[in-house]
Amino acid sequence: MNSELIDSLVIDGQTRIIFLIMDGLGGLPKGERRLTELEAARTPNLDSLARESVCGLLDPIAPGITPGSGPAHFALFGYDPLKYNVGRGFLSAAGVDFPMDRRDLYARVNFATVSKDGLILDRRAGRIDTETNRRLCQRLSETVRLSADVQVFFAPEKEHRALLVLRGDDLHEEIADTDPQQLGVLPLSPRPLADRAKRTALLLEELLIQAGGVLAAESRANMILLRGFARYRPFPSLAERFRLKPLAIAAYPMYRGIAQLLGMDVLRDVDTLAAQFAALKNYYDRYSFFFFHVKGTDSSGEDGNYDRKVAAIEEVDSYIPTVCALKPDVLVVTGDHSTPAALAAHSWHPVPALLSAATCRPDEVDRFGERDCLRGGLGRMPTMNLMALALAHAGRLTKYGA
Amino acid sequence: MNSELIDSLVIDGQTRIIFLIMDGLGGLPKGERRLTELEAARTPNLDSLARESVCGLLDPIAPGITPGSGPAHFALFGYDPLKYNVGRGFLSAAGVDFPMDRRDLYARVNFATVSKDGLILDRRAGRIDTETNRRLCQRLSETVRLSADVQVFFAPEKEHRALLVLRGDDLHEEIADTDPQQLGVLPLSPRPLADRAKRTALLLEELLIQAGGVLAAESRANMILLRGFARYRPFPSLAERFRLKPLAIAAYPMYRGIAQLLGMDVLRDVDTLAAQFAALKNYYDRYSFFFFHVKGTDSSGEDGNYDRKVAAIEEVDSYIPTVCALKPDVLVVTGDHSTPAALAAHSWHPVPALLSAATCRPDEVDRFGERDCLRGGLGRMPTMNLMALALAHAGRLTKYGA
Numbered sequence: 001m002n003s004e005l006i007d008s009l010v011i012d013g014q015t016r017i018i019f020l021i022m023d024g025l026g027g028l029p030k031g032e033r034r035l036t037e038l039e040a041a042r043t044p045n046l047d048s049l050a051r052e053s054v055c056g057l058l059d060p061i062a063p064g065i066t067p068g069s070g071p072a073h074f075a076l077f078g079y080d081p082l083k084y085n086v087g088r089g090f091l092s093a094a095g096v097d098f099p100m101d102r103r104d105l106y107a108r109v110n111f112a113t114v115s116k117d118g119l120i121l122d123r124r125a126g127r128i129d130t131e132t133n134r135r136l137c138q139r140l141s142e143t144v145r146l147s148a149d150v151q152v153f154f155a156p157e158k159e160h161r162a163l164l165v166l167r168g169d170d171l172h173e174e175i176a177d178t179d180p181q182q183l184g185v186l187p188l189s190p191r192p193l194a195d196r197a198k199r200t201a202l203l204l205e206e207l208l209i210q211a212g213g214v215l216a217a218e219s220r221a222n223m224i225l226l227r228g229f230a231r232y233r234p235f236p237s238l239a240e241r242f243r244l245k246p247l248a249i250a251a252y253p254m255y256r257g258i259a260q261l262l263g264m265d266v267l268r269d270v271d272t273l274a275a276q277f278a279a280l281k282n283y284y285d286r287y288s289f290f291f292f293h294v295k296g297t298d299s300s301g302e303d304g305n306y307d308r309k310v311a312a313i314e315e316v317d318s319y320i321p322t323v324c325a326l327k328p329d330v331l332v333v334t335g336d337h338s339t340p341a342a343l344a345a346h347s348w349h350p351v352p353a354l355l356s357a358a359t360c361r362p363d364e365v366d367r368f369g370e371r372d373c374l375r376g377g378l379g380r381m382p383t384m385n386l387m388a389l390a391l392a393h394a395g396r397l398t399k400y401g402a
Numbered sequence: 403m404n405s406e407l408i409d410s411l412v413i414d415g416q417t418r419i420i421f422l423i424m425d426g427l428g429g430l431p432k433g434e435r436r437l438t439e440l441e442a443a444r445t446p447n448l449d450s451l452a453r454e455s456v457c458g459l460l461d462p463i464a465p466g467i468t469p470g471s472g473p474a475h476f477a478l479f480g481y482d483p484l485k486y487n488v489g490r491g492f493l494s495a496a497g498v499d500f501p502m503d504r505r506d507l508y509a510r511v512n513f514a515t516v517s518k519d520g521l522i523l524d525r526r527a528g529r530i531d532t533e534t535n536r537r538l539c540q541r542l543s544e545t546v547r548l549s550a551d552v553q554v555f556f557a558p559e560k561e562h563r564a565l566l567v568l569r570g571d572d573l574h575e576e577i578a579d580t581d582p583q584q585l586g587v588l589p590l591s592p593r594p595l596a597d598r599a600k601r602t603a604l605l606l607e608e609l610l611i612q613a614g615g616v617l618a619a620e621s622r623a624n625m626i627l628l629r630g631f632a633r634y635r636p637f638p639s640l641a642e643r644f645r646l647k648p649l650a651i652a653a654y655p656m657y658r659g660i661a662q663l664l665g666m667d668v669l670r671d672v673d674t675l676a677a678q679f680a681a682l683k684n685y686y687d688r689y690s691f692f693f694f695h696v697k698g699t700d701s702s703g704e705d706g707n708y709d710r711k712v713a714a715i716e717e718v719d720s721y722i723p724t725v726c727a728l729k730p731d732v733l734v735v736t737g738d739h740s741t742p743a744a745l746a747a748h749s750w751h752p753v754p755a756l757l758s759a760a761t762c763r764p765d766e767v768d769r770f771g772e773r774d775c776l777r778g779g780l781g782r783m784p785t786m787n788l789m790a791l792a793l794a795h796a797g798r799l800t801k802y803g804a
Contacts, residue, residue, distance in 0.1 A: 388466030
C-alpha cells in the first residue's frame with residue numbers, strides 16, 4: 001500500500017471510526033490446549049460482531065517479522081513501518097510529553113545495579129520506585145555537563161525507566177545500545193555505527209562517566225544503561241493525512257506517546273478499562289477517530305500467563321455492547337501484533353482482525369478467532385492496508401483515476 | 403508484481419487467451435438479501451466453469467481503493483495502475499479515435515446549462531442529443547481562437563459529452579476541473595495546480611470566455627464544464643510487451659479507447675451482447691488475446707438496480723457454453739472493479755475472478771460467487787498479477803533465472 005496514494009484520495013466526512021486495539025492479541029496454543037487465547041476465550045459479543053463483519057489476518061510488518069510496539073502501531077495507523085521506524089528513545093520522549101526540539105537526540109535509560117567492578121547485577125535496579133527515579137533524574141540533569149555545547153536532560157518514566165535527551169548540533173543516532181541485555185558483564189560502550197556519529201559517541205562516553213559518579217553512592221540505581229538512540233523527526237499528523245480528528249484513549253505512556261507523535265489528542269487518567277470505555281462514550285461526539293488501546297492482553301502474554309490473557313480478552317468482550325451502542329460507522333477490533341503466552345514475547349504471527357461497517361461484504365466467519373479469521377473476507381494482508389480500508393468504509397476516500 | 407519482470411520472460415506461443423470482463427462485477431447484499439448480485443444470480447455455466455478453474459478475489463489497486471475504469475482496466479492488462487494513471491480527457495480522446503499528437507492536452511467536456519448569472523442549472527444540459535453535440539463542437543472548433551500558437555479542437559462523444567484538445571508547445575495538465583460537481587454555483591476557474599501550468603490556465607480561461615460567447619444563444623447547452631485534464635503519453639502495446647495479437651470487443655467508446663491506447667485492434671458495431679459473442683466467434687482465429695467487455699453489469703450497479711445486475715450476469719452466463727466451445731487455452735472471467743447496486747457506485751471491494759486452463763491446480767470452489775472465491779486457489783491478490791498468470795497458463799512465460 002502506497003501511503004501517498006491514500007492521502008491523495010482522502011475527503012471530508014462526518015463519520016466516526018473506532019480502532020479497538022488489544023495489544024498483543026494474536027496467540028498460540030499452550031500446553032494441552034489446542035486453542036489460542038482468543039479461541040479459548042468466551043467472547044459472545046465479539047463473535048456476534050464477527051458474524052456481521054469482515055474478518056481476516058494482518059501482518060504488522062511482513063510474514064516472519066516480529067515488530068516492536070512502535071512500528072506495529074505505525075502500521076495500524078497507515079504509516080509505513082519501514083519508513084517511520086524510530087528508536088525507542090523517541091517513543092519515550094513522546095510518551096513523557098517532553099518538549100521536543102529538532103536538534104534532539106533521545107535514548108531510553110534503564111537504571112541498573114552494577115558491582116564494584118562494574119559488572120551488571122540487575123538491569124532494572126530492583127525496579128526502583130518512580131519517586132527515586134524522579135530524584136535521580138533531577139540530580140543527573142543538574143550535575144552532568146558535557147564539554148561541548150550540548151544540553152543534557154534526564155526525565156523520569158515509570159519505575160527504573162527514564163529518558164535521556166542531548167540537545168545540540170551535529171548529534172547522530174547511529175550509536176550501539178550500551179545495555180548488553182545480560183547479567184555479569186560490563187555495560188557496552190556507546191559505539192558509533194557510522195563515521196558521522198563518532199563525536200556523539202565520545203560525548204556519550206563522557207556522559208556515562210559523569211553519571212556513574214553522580215550515582216556512585218546509590219545502593220541499587222548506581223549505573224545507567226542506554227538504548228534506542230533516535231534523533232528527533234517530525235511526523236505528518238492524522239489530521240493532515242486523513243482529515244480525522246483523533247483521540248487516543250490509552251492507559252500506558254508509550255502508546256500515548258505514539259498517539260501524540262501522530263497528532264492525536266491524548267486523554268490522561270484513564271487507568272482502567274472501565275475508565276477508558278467511559279471516556280470513549282464521553283468524548284464520542286467530539287472526535288472522528290478513536291485509538292482505544294488495551295494493554296492487558298499484551299502484558300499477560302509477555303508474562304507467559306495464558307489464563308490471564310484469556311481473562312483480559314473476556315473483559316474487553318464484556319464492553320463490546322457499549323461500544324456498539326455508540327453506532328460507530330467503522331469499528332475495527334484487532335491487535336498491533338501477536339504476544340502468545342506460549343512464547344512470553346512479541347511474535348511474528350499474523351493478528352486476527354475484524355472490521356464492522358454497513359458496507360461490509362459478508363464472509364462466513366461466525367466466531368472471532370485466529371482459525372476463523374483465516375476464512376475471512378479480508379484475507380491475509382499487511383496491517384498497513386487497514387487504515388485505507390477503514391477510511392473507505394467510512395466514506396472518506398474518493399475514487400482513484402477516471 | 404513488477405511489470406518489467408513479466409515482460410522480460412514473455413515468449414512466443416500459438417495459444418489463445420480470453421478476458422471476459424463483466425464491468426463492476428463485484429457486489430454487496432442489498433435489502434433483505436444476504437447475497438451479492440453474483441451470488442443471487444443463477445449461473446449454472448459459470449458455476450460449472452468454476453469447478454474446473456482456479457478462483458480468487460482481486461484488488462484492482464489496493465485494499466480500500468475505489469478505482470475509476472481507466473486504472474482498473476490497466477491493472478487487468480498488467481499495466482501498473484499507479485504508473486499508468488491518466489486523466490479522463492485522455493481516455494475520451496482514445497475513445498473517439500481522435501488522431502493524437504505528442505503535444506496534445508486533453509480534457510473531458512460536459513455541455514451544461516447555466517442561468518443568466520452564470521450559475522449551473524444542469525451539469526448535462528438536459529442530455530442534449532448527439533446531433534446537437536456534433537453541431538456545437540463544429541461551431542466551437544471553427545470559432546474559438548486562442549491568442550497563442552495553440553490549436554483548438556472540440557470532438558463530440560455521446561449526448562452532452564465531448565472532448566477538448568489543445569495542441570501546442572508548453573501545455574501542462576496540472577489544471578483543476580472547472581466542473582464543481584454541484585448545481586446553483588458558478589463553474590470553477592481552471593486553476594493551475596503547478597507553476598508550470600500557469601500559462602495553460604490562462605489559455606483555458608480565454609477559451610472558456612470565447613466558448614460562453616459561442617454558446618450564448620443556445621437554450622440548454624450554453625456553457626461547457628471541463629475536467630480530467632491530461633497530456634498525451636505513449637503506452638507500450640500488448641504486442642510489444644506480451645507478443646499478443648489483441649482484439650477488443652466492447653460496446654462502449656471508453657473501453658474501446660482504453661483498448662486502443664494499449665494497441666489492441668478494436669471492433670465497431672458490436673452494440674449487443676449477442677453481437678459481441680458472435681464477433682468473438684468470427685474473429686477467434688485471427689487473434690491471440692480477446693478483451694471482451696460487458697457493460698450491463700456496471701450500468702445496472704451504478705443505477706442501484708440489484709435485479710437488473712442479477713439479470714445482466716445471468717445473460718452473460720447463458721453465453722458461456724459458446725465461449726467454452728471455442729476451447730480457449732486460458733479463459734478469465736472477472737470484473738475491473740466492484741459496483742454494488744447497494745452503493746450505486748464503484749467501490750473498493752475485491753472482485754471475484756475465475757481462471758480456466760488445462761494447467762489449473764484444482765481448488766474446492768464449485769460456485770462462482772464472492773464468498774466462494776474466498777476459498778479459491780488464487781487467494782486474494784492484486785489485479786496486476788492476473789496477466790502474468792494468464793500468460794503462464796497459456797505457456798507464454800519462460801523460467802526466471804537459472
